[in-house]
Amino acid sequence: MTELHDPTAPPPFAPLRTDRLTLRPLRAEDAADLHRLVNDWEVAKMLARVPFPYPRELADEWIASTRALIAEGRAWHLAIVGREQEKEVLLGCVGLTLQAERRQAELGYWVGRKSWGQGIGPEAAGRLARWALANLGIEKLVASALLENPRSQALLRRIGFRQLGEAAQDFLSRGGAMPVLTFEMTRADLPAEPMPAPPPPAAAEPAAEGKRIVLVSAVALIDPDGRVLLARRPEGKPLAGLWEFPGGKVHPGETPEAALIRELKEELAIDVAESCLAPFAFASHGYANFHLLMPLYLCRRWEGAVTPQEGQALAWVRPQKLADYPMPPADKPLVALLRDFL
Numbered sequence: 001m002t003e004l005h006d007p008t009a010p011p012p013f014a015p016l017r018t019d020r021l022t023l024r025p026l027r028a029e030d031a032a033d034l035h036r037l038v039n040d041w042e043v044a045k046m047l048a049r050v051p052f053p054y055p056r057e058l059a060d061e062w063i064a065s066t067r068a069l070i071a072e073g074r075a076w077h078l079a080i081v082g083r084e085q086e087k088e089v090l091l092g093c094v095g096l097t098l099q100a101e102r103r104q105a106e107l108g109y110w111v112g113r114k115s116w117g118q119g120i121g122p123e124a125a126g127r128l129a130r131w132a133l134a135n136l137g138i139e140k141l142v143a144s145a146l147l148e149n150p151r152s153q154a155l156l157r158r159i160g161f162r163q164l165g166e167a168a169q170d171f172l173s174r175g176g177a178m179p180v181l182t183f184e185m186t187r188a189d190l191p192a193e194p195m196p197a198p199p200p201p202a203a204a205e206p207a208a209e210g211k212r213i214v215l216v217s218a219v220a221l222i223d224p225d226g227r228v229l230l231a232r233r234p235e236g237k238p239l240a241g242l243w244e245f246p247g248g249k250v251h252p253g254e255t256p257e258a259a260l261i262r263e264l265k266e267e268l269a270i271d272v273a274e275s276c277l278a279p280f281a282f283a284s285h286g287y288a289n290f291h292l293l294m295p296l297y298l299c300r301r302w303e304g305a306v307t308p309q310e311g312q313a314l315a316w317v318r319p320q321k322l323a324d325y326p327m328p329p330a331d332k333p334l335v336a337l338l339r340d341f342l
């Protein structure tokens with residue numbers, strides 16, 4: 001039986017990759033390079049929590065503390081590593097600090113002067129932002145940039161942040177408060193991955209207002225304690241990080257029940273008989289580029305142990321607790337119905 005998943009539990013961390021970079025935990029042997037890169041006034045003067053000059057021992061202490069914070073699931077300060085002639089080189093750092101009570105995390109980054117102007121910052125920060133929204137139990141990311149640092153502001157906008165306002169923030173390197181612009185970003189701000197509708201089946205008719213109707217079958221699996229199974233959309237899918245009812249798109253020629261039986265086998269490795277699927281309610285919701293029609297079934301009997309097949313997190317959730325799990329907008333009315341029914 002799958003463990004009850006706490007949506008705020010720290011996720012395991014494995015290095016993140018982009019086309020050119022690896023973002024990995026800092027290591028003791030990075031200290032000398034880190035010190036060389038950050039003990040540079042042009043870098044340090046833009047950073048709120050970095051003293052200048054930067055003592056060499058501080059690099060060792062800081063690296064040790066970042067490893068503890070990752071283990072505790074409180075912050076992820078990572079090395080931005082590139083390759084030069086087949087050798088790993090430290091280019092800068094990118095970090096996230098969880099502010100769990102506000103369901104947000106703060107993003108920060110710096111890149112050594114030698115690597116400026118190559119898009120390293122947005123590539124690293126954008127990757128970590130995507131990971132954070134998909135894997136931490138948060139609703140948004142926050143960040144700030146010095147008013148006098150338009151390059152950092154542009155970076156934040158480029159990866160999806162929206163400017164909120166202006167504030168004053170203490171800067172260790174400057175010995176006092178400095179004006180900053182504040183930013184935030186939710187899943188809806190993530191660029192370049194709009195909800196893609198599937199390729200249309202040959203006979204698909206556009207809906208009234210020109211959007212195609214996409215039929216998705218979903219199920220509330222209910223265990224003997226009356227808990228409902230939610231699955232978290234994995235990274236790489238639209239709306240990654242949101243919790244949803246297991247299910248998926250109905251293929252051309254398939255019935256909604258057959259689609260669900262197939263999806264439950266593929267996603268959770270369980271066998272469900274059609275007679276155990278009880279129609280319960282449906283969602284009809286307009287997304288930006290398609291209209292979702294989603295029947296929701298109830299199911300209390302299946303064969304096999306529920307086992308995630310696609311690396312997705314699973315949670316058995318008591319009906320009163322469903323609201324603690326951020327879900328796609330289409331699911332909101334279904335959750336209310338389910339809570340009343342169970």
Ligand SMILES: Nc1nc2c([nH]c(=O)n2[C@@H]2O[C@H](COP(=O)(O)OP(=O)(O)OP(=O)(O)O)[C@@H](O)[C@H]2O)c(=O)[nH]1
Nearest residue numbers: 195216218239244245246247248249292328329330331
């Ligand atoms: N399974 C499921 N999908 C939902 C729910 N709510 C909701 O808006 N959706 C939307 O319905 C669509 C389902 O697509 P999917 O990507 O899960 O379907 P699939 O497994 O066939 O995906 P694939 O195309 O990656 O193979 C997505 O746009 C998803 O955001 C829900 O509670 N469960």
